[in-house]
Amino acid sequence: xxxxxxxxxxxxxxxxxxxxxxxxxxxxxxxxxxYPWEVPTMTPKFRGHIELIGNEETGAPNCIAxxxxxxxxxSGCITLSSKKNENGKGKVLTxxxxxxxxCSLCGSCVESCNFNALRYSMVYNLASFDKNDFIIDLMKRxxxxxxxxx
Amino acid sequence: MTVPVAxxxxxxxxxxxxxxxxxxxxxxxxxxxxxxxxxVKAEPVLGYIHRMHEKLAEAxxxxxxxxxxxxxxYLHALAFNHGWALAVEKAAGIEVPERAEYIRVITVELxxxxxxxxxxxxxxxxxxxxxxxxxxxDDREQIIDLLERITGSRLTYCYMRFGGVYxxxxxxxxxxxxxxxxxxxxxxxxxxHDLVTGNIILIKRIKDIGFISQEQxxxxxxxxxxxRGSGINYDVRKNEAYSVYSEFDFDIPVYNECDSMARYMVRxxxxxxxxxxxxxxxxxxxxxxxxxxxxxxxxxEAGYYYSAVETARGALGHxxxxxxxxxxxxxxxxxxxxxxxxxxxxxxxxxxxxxxxxFMGSLDLVIPEIDR
Amino acid sequence: xxxxxxxxxxxLVGIMAFAGVNxxxxxxxxxxxxxxxxxxxxxxxxxxxxLLQPLCDGAKLLSxxxxxxxxxxxxxxxxxxxLAMIPAITSMVVIPFSENVGARNMELSVxxxxxxxxxxxxxxxxxxxxxxxxxxxxxxxxxxxxxxxYEIPMLVTVITVVMISGSMNLRDIALDQQGGFWHWNIFRxxxxxxxxxxxSFLIFFICSVAETNRAPFDMAExxxxxxxxxxxxxxxMGFGLFMMGEYxxxxxxxxxxxxxxxxxxxxxxxxxxxIWWFLIKIYILIFTFIWxxxxxxxxxxxxxxxxxxxxxxxxxxxxxxxxAALIKVF
Numbered sequence: 001x002x003x004x005x006x007x008x009x010x011x012x013x014x015x016x017x018x019x020x021x022x023x024x025x026x027x028x029x030x031x032x033x034x035y036p037w038e039v040p041t042m043t044p045k046f047r048g049h050i051e052l053i054g055n056e057e058t059g060a061p062n063c064i065a066x067x068x069x070x071x072x073x074x075s076g077c078i079t080l081s082s083k084k085n086e087n088g089k090g091k092v093l094t095x096x097x098x099x100x101x102x103c104s105l106c107g108s109c110v111e112s113c114n115f116n117a118l119r120y121s122m123v124y125n126l127a128s129f130d131k132n133d134f135i136i137d138l139m140k141r142x143x144x145x146x147x148x149x150x
Numbered sequence: 151m152t153v154p155v156a157x158x159x160x161x162x163x164x165x166x167x168x169x170x171x172x173x174x175x176x177x178x179x180x181x182x183x184x185x186x187x188x189x190v191k192a193e194p195v196l197g198y199i200h201r202m203h204e205k206l207a208e209a210x211x212x213x214x215x216x217x218x219x220x221x222x223x224y225l226h227a228l229a230f231n232h233g234w235a236l237a238v239e240k241a242a243g244i245e246v247p248e249r250a251e252y253i254r255v256i257t258v259e260l261x262x263x264x265x266x267x268x269x270x271x272x273x274x275x276x277x278x279x280x281x282x283x284x285x286x287x288d289d290r291e292q293i294i295d296l297l298e299r300i301t302g303s304r305l306t307y308c309y310m311r312f313g314g315v316y317x318x319x320x321x322x323x324x325x326x327x328x329x330x331x332x333x334x335x336x337x338x339x340x341x342x343h344d345l346v347t348g349n350i351i352l353i354k355r356i357k358d359i360g361f362i363s364q365e366q367x368x369x370x371x372x373x374x375x376x377x378r379g380s381g382i383n384y385d386v387r388k389n390e391a392y393s394v395y396s397e398f399d400f401d402i403p404v405y406n407e408c409d410s411m412a413r414y415m416v417r418x419x420x421x422x423x424x425x426x427x428x429x430x431x432x433x434x435x436x437x438x439x440x441x442x443x444x445x446x447x448x449x450x451e452a453g454y455y456y457s458a459v460e461t462a463r464g465a466l467g468h469x470x471x472x473x474x475x476x477x478x479x480x481x482x483x484x485x486x487x488x489x490x491x492x493x494x495x496x497x498x499x500x501x502x503x504x505x506x507x508x509f510m511g512s513l514d515l516v517i518p519e520i521d522r
Numbered sequence: 523x524x525x526x527x528x529x530x531x532x533x534l535v536g537i538m539a540f541a542g543v544n545x546x547x548x549x550x551x552x553x554x555x556x557x558x559x560x561x562x563x564x565x566x567x568x569x570x571x572x573l574l575q576p577l578c579d580g581a582k583l584l585s586x587x588x589x590x591x592x593x594x595x596x597x598x599x600x601x602x603x604x605l606a607m608i609p610a611i612t613s614m615v616v617i618p619f620s621e622n623v624g625a626r627n628m629e630l631s632v633x634x635x636x637x638x639x640x641x642x643x644x645x646x647x648x649x650x651x652x653x654x655x656x657x658x659x660x661x662x663x664x665x666x667x668x669x670x671x672y673e674i675p676m677l678v679t680v681i682t683v684v685m686i687s688g689s690m691n692l693r694d695i696a697l698d699q700q701g702g703f704w705h706w707n708i709f710r711x712x713x714x715x716x717x718x719x720x721x722s723f724l725i726f727f728i729c730s731v732a733e734t735n736r737a738p739f740d741m742a743e744x745x746x747x748x749x750x751x752x753x754x755x756x757x758x759m760g761f762g763l764f765m766m767g768e769y770x771x772x773x774x775x776x777x778x779x780x781x782x783x784x785x786x787x788x789x790x791x792x793x794x795x796x797i798w799w800f801l802i803k804i805y806i807l808i809f810t811f812i813w814x815x816x817x818x819x820x821x822x823x824x825x826x827x828x829x830x831x832x833x834x835x836x837x838x839x840x841x842x843x844x845x846a847a848l849i850k851v852f
Contacts, residue, residue: 008833011350015818021345022281022559022817031288031561045317047302074214106217106308107316112446120302165656173746187660187823276746278737278820284560351738351818354825503660504747504822 040124047105048121052096052142059146061139063117065091069109075102078109093139100126100134162190165503169198173276173507176517180494180510182503189506192498194491200521207481212238212312212448215481220306222485223519225268228254228261228297229461231310236392237457237468238312241450249438250314251394256431257297257309259424260327263334264293265462266417266424269514273414274346276511277355285341292330299323313442324432331425338422347418356410360509362497363408370496371489374464375420376513379413381406386460398430410512417514449476463487463514487513488520533625537614544773545766546576548808552769555812586758594755595652602649602752603760606767609638609645613774618693620787620797631692632680635778636673639733642771643669646735646742649764650752661751664823665742668732671827675834676729679722682838682845683707683782686715692778696786700795706785713852718841723783725838727807730775732826734768737815741823776807 033040042048052061065082077099082091110118128134168179177198183191203222207215219234220227232254239246246254271286294304300317301309309316346352367377377384385402387395403419405412455470464486471480490513498506550565550573557564565572590599616631618624628634643665650662684690686707687698695707704711708723732739743751753764780786780803787800821829 004832007350014348014350018345018349018817019813021340022813025285025561026555026558026813028561030558030563032563034563034566043299043302045300045302046298072214074210074217104217104221104306104308105303107302108213108217111316163656172749184656187664274819278740278744278746279818280556281560281816284562288561345817346819349818351821351825355819355822502823504744507747508822 042122042124046120046122046124047107048123049100049103049105049126049136050098050109050118050138051121051145052093052138053117053119054142054146059142059149061093061096061117061142062115063093063096064115065093066115068112068114069118072108072112074106074108075104077103096138098136098138100136101131161185167507168195173510174517175272175515178491178515178517178520182498182506184503187503189498189501189503192495192506194494196491196521198521199518201518203522204481204483207478209477211477212242212450215478216310217306217308220308221518222483222522223461223463223466223487223516224306225516226258226261226265226462227305227307228258228309229459230466231307232258232393233457233459233461233466233468235310235312236459237455237470238448238450240457241453241455241470241472242312242444242448243450244313244444245442246314247439247442248394248436249318250440250442252431252435253315253319253440254310255393255395255398256319256327256428256435257301257307257315259428259431260293260297261307262462263421263424264290264297266421267293269417269462270342270346273511273514274352277352277508279346279352282342282346285337285345289334289337292333296323296326296330299326311441311444312448313444314440318440324435327428327432331429334421334425342418347414353411355508356414356512357407358409358411359505360410360413360497360501360512361408362493366493366496370493372464372493373486373489374460374462374514375413375416376464376490376493378402378404378416380408384465386458386465390458392457392459394431395427397434398427400424400427400430410509413512413514447476449474458484461486463516463519464490483522485519485522487515491515491520530625533615537611537625541611541614541770541773545769546580548769548772549579549765550576551808552812552815555809556816559813559816580762583759583762588758588760591653591755594654598648598652599755600760602645602652603756603763603767605648606642606645607763607770609641610767610770610774613638614777616692617774617777618696618781618786619800620795621693621697623797624693627693628691630690632684632690632695635692635774636677636680639771639774640669640673642733642767645764645767646752649756650742653752653755655754657748657750658752658754661742661744661748661754664744665735665752668735668739668741668823668826671830672729672732672834675725675830675838676733678835678838678842679726679729680782682719682722682842685842685845685849686710686713692781692786696781696788699785700788702788703785703790706783706788708783713848715845715848717848718844719783721837722841722845723779725834725841726783727779727810728829728834730779731811731814732830734771734775734811736768736772736811738818738820739826740815740820741826744820746820772808772811773804776804776811779807780804 052063054061065080067080070078070080080096081094083094085092110120162183162185165182165184166179167182168174169177179195179198181193181195182189203218206218216231216234219230223230267286267290271283274282297307298304300319300323301307362376362380364380364382367380367382373384381404383402383404388402400423403416403423405415450472452472452474456467458465458467466486467484469482470478473479494510494513498509501509554564565575568574568578590596613635615625616628616634646665647662650658683695687695689695699705699707703709708719709716710719735742753761756764780800784803787797788795789799
């Protein structure tokens with residue numbers, strides 16, 4: 001019988017404690033971010049989808065089309081093509097297409113690159129009704145960025 | 151004259167809980183044979199999110215499997231990262247710099263706290279309490295922000311590398327982590343224990359519910375908080391200490407009650423222990439490189455290798471068969487939740503539906519890890 | 523009180539408006555209250571602080587197709603949501619909002635209210651049964667056992683109040699409590715009723731939470747066990763009516779609690795009494811409903827029945843006896 005009474009008392013007390021805690025929280029400020037109106041700042045190491053790094057002066061991609069990133073990718077997201085450099089040695093990148101639908105943002109491509117030609121972008125709000133929007137032409141993206149810079 | 155039909159007590163019906171059901175947290179399906187609200191037989195049906203990760207490991211190189219590990223147990227992704235890194239390092243004989251080991255421990259433990267907080271939140275949601283979820287997420291968000299700063303991602307990390315980690319940690323991360331430890335400790339009693347653990351409704355819901363005996367744990371190979379809630383003092387971090395865990399002073403919480411409340415308390419205490427480990431690791435953090443010199447293409451010697459780590463849900467084993475090639479010949483993953491779930495059918499027999507779902511919540515299931 | 527057709531029409535419109543506004547905007551209050559407790563903002567986009575959100579929700583629900591799944595009992599399936607609404611609105615007829623505001627002054631209004639409250643339970647049972655869904659049937663069965671268990675302590679506590687006031691007319695019960703908070707049934711000084719009446723108040727309040735199927739007693743809905751319980755198969759306005767019915771039941775529960783225990787429209791310190799006091803009281807009670815819902819986890823069905831049979835019923839019986847003794851002695 002004593003268990004009956006003590007349970008009512010301790011139980012009732014625990015319920016009141018709980019309600020007091022939520023009541024206190026009720027008057028505290030909001031902690032959430034109002035997303036479309038407030039955007040988060042991305043940390044410098046944030047991994048968005050990859051993008052090409054352009055040469056500081058010319059704006060041409062640093063990439064020499066060695067294909068290391070293509071081989072390192074676990075999912076085969078990267079397709080690149082190149083042609084022979086006509087006025088010099090080596091190859092020139094002609095197209096670099098990222099299939100973001102398969103990408104798992106592991107970063108193997110960026111790490112495998114020895115020529116400072118790839119980095120993560122800061123893009124995070126990727127949403128679309130069209131699958132083709134995620135097949136990203138990185139050469140075109142770099143050109144657009146160069147135009148913006150000028 | 152009509153003869154009244156005697157009520158049949160063997161009249162049962164089959165209730166499909168899942169694959170889409172709020173309590174299964176994913177695509178688990180439990181085929182329950184019910185007698186009213188009582189469960190006569192419960193049979194988990196798996197495979198709805200099977201993605202053949204083990205086969206994928208054979209298809210690519212060792213490094214290429216790393217991003218997959220985080221997709222299995224997405225709540226404790228870093229432990230799965232760690233497990234795979236350890237297995238391959240063991241096979242290839244790679245020495246990891248000490249600083250990297252410490253960073254691994256810090257990040258894995260932070261991730262463990264995040265995982266336990268999410269379990270706590272989801273468990274309360276199973277029991278119908280919505281508000282604690284948001285309080286736990288508030289704290290978990292701090293961890294995710296910290297980890298995002300150094301790993302670059304928020305949930306499915308790909309942070310470990312064979313021979314070290316991908317990024318070094320900076321001072322801001324260290325001060326942020328210390329601030330987080332202080333913050334969580336100051337909130338721990340009030341927001342977690344006073345609001346929920348002491349609540350009479352919660353105690354009535356999970357105390358003496360879902361009894362798992364030690365014998366059952368052993369028979370099914372249950373590990374982690376499920377086994378420790380049944381009085382089995384087994385934690386890979388202590389019993390087969392890997393990485394630098396042997397250098398820290400921490401306890402393994404063990405409860406002997408064998409019920410859902412015991413499993414609940416084990417996880418709650420583990421969070422406090424993880425905080426202790428992180429604190430010590432930050433104090434002892436040595437200087438030095440975070441990556442060893444590792445060849446670009448790994449070709450471990452032929453042989454069988456096994457390594458285990460303790461994830462938030464129990465022991466994760468990697469059984470690796472190498473042939474000296476650049477990709478593994480065979481990888482077998484011993485995932486903790488698979489064994490923990492296999493208990494469910496036996497224990498849930500004769501339970502009420504609501505109790506069984508509360509019991510299922512106390513097992514802390516992550517479905518992609520079960521199906522792999 | 524003469525009954526003219528105009529008076530009836532006026533109250534019909536008034537009650538419908540009161541019920542409609544409450545059913546719609548209590549949803550908003552609930553969402554805002556929950557959000558503040560959880561330190562979120564809640565609806566913000568539709569209108570100032572999301573005040574137009576109920577209208578948007580209503581438009582959405584109205585424009586959706588009323589899907590009647592195959593194999594359901596068509597008539598019962600359609601009747602059930604309406605049945606959830608009607609008793610709640612009808613109950614408002616006998617509620618005295620203030621001394622002069624009240625649609626119908628009826629001698630047995632307490633009895634009528636409880637008769638109507640029982641019909642609300644039948645709506646859930648019918649909805650669950652007609653759906654032909656296993657979750658819904660479990661939910662219907664649960665709600666019946668829950669409502670039966672909680673009607674007993676609720677009625678016993680009401681009998682104590684009726685004994686004190688000597689009337690089954692809600693208006694008379696409220697009139698009996700005029701003149702400051704020490705006359706209210708919960709703190710009633712006269713005959714020393716305050717000794718037990720606050721317990722009666724608590725029992726009545728807990729029972730009204732259970733009767734309206736609100737968390738932590740939302741056995742019928744129990745989304746993590748029964749998906750959505752009796753509402754699993756309902757979409758569009760069928761679901762909408764159930765939701766509105768639930769909110770109206772809360773309003774009726776709060777009105778009853780305020781009338782029976784908190785002096786109805788009486789001001790606490792002998793201040794000018796009026797309808798505003800009644801409204802303040804019921805909205806404080808409604809806020810408590812919301813507050814409770816967003817604090818506690820759900821109870822288990824047999825614990826719920828235990829609470830009723832082992833704690834609430836003995837306590838309410840004891841209170842009944844003590845009250846009777848107090849009335850007899852003094």
